[in-house]
Amino acid sequence: MLAFPEARTVAILGDTHGLLRPELTKHLSGIDLILHSGDVGQITVLHRLKQYAPVVAVRGNVDDHLDGLPETELISIGRRLVYVLHVLANLDLDPAVSGFAMIVSGHSHQPLIRTTKGVLYVNPGSVGPRRFKLPICFVRAEFSDKGIKTCLIELVA
Numbered sequence: 001m002l003a004f005p006e007a008r009t010v011a012i013l014g015d016t017h018g019l020l021r022p023e024l025t026k027h028l029s030g031i032d033l034i035l036h037s038g039d040v041g042q043i044t045v046l047h048r049l050k051q052y053a054p055v056v057a058v059r060g061n062v063d064d065h066l067d068g069l070p071e072t073e074l075i076s077i078g079r080r081l082v083y084v085l086h087v088l089a090n091l092d093l094d095p096a097v098s099g100f101a102m103i104v105s106g107h108s109h110q111p112l113i114r115t116t117k118g119v120l121y122v123n124p125g126s127v128g129p130r131r132f133k134l135p136i137c138f139v140r141a142e143f144s145d146k147g148i149k150t151c152l153i154e155l156v157a
Contacts, residue, residue, distance in 0.1 A: 002056060003076040007032040010077065012139040014106030015126035017062065018042040020049070023155040024127050024138065028052035033077065037106030037124060038086030040066060060086040060106060078143045088123070095119040102148060109134050113150050120148055127155065
């Protein structure tokens, strides 16, 4: 498990598919941690993101060439547990029973923020190439003693 006890402001990204948009990087100042839910596309995307904050990324279905990326990752942010994977349908545990505060996934390019059984599910959508008419977006999450506040941010592109 990776621990980030001091992280408060987290950028949650997904499905970059090798594209790091300038419109996104404008939003990364003041970020404590970046989570990437897979389909990175090119390792250079992660290297560039690390210029802004520590990065935790998982392997997506287009990332077979990125051997160093795990399929899943468990992270402690403050005192909350966050589980990251690419395809939500591959979740093989009960997040509420496991004590997870948040599940982060990607793959669908469709943004989603919902709470089920006390667990926050976040799919940041895609900040990579536009797919169909889906928005180009990511999620900014604020972790505090009171909870996790999320905001979907759509980029103009």
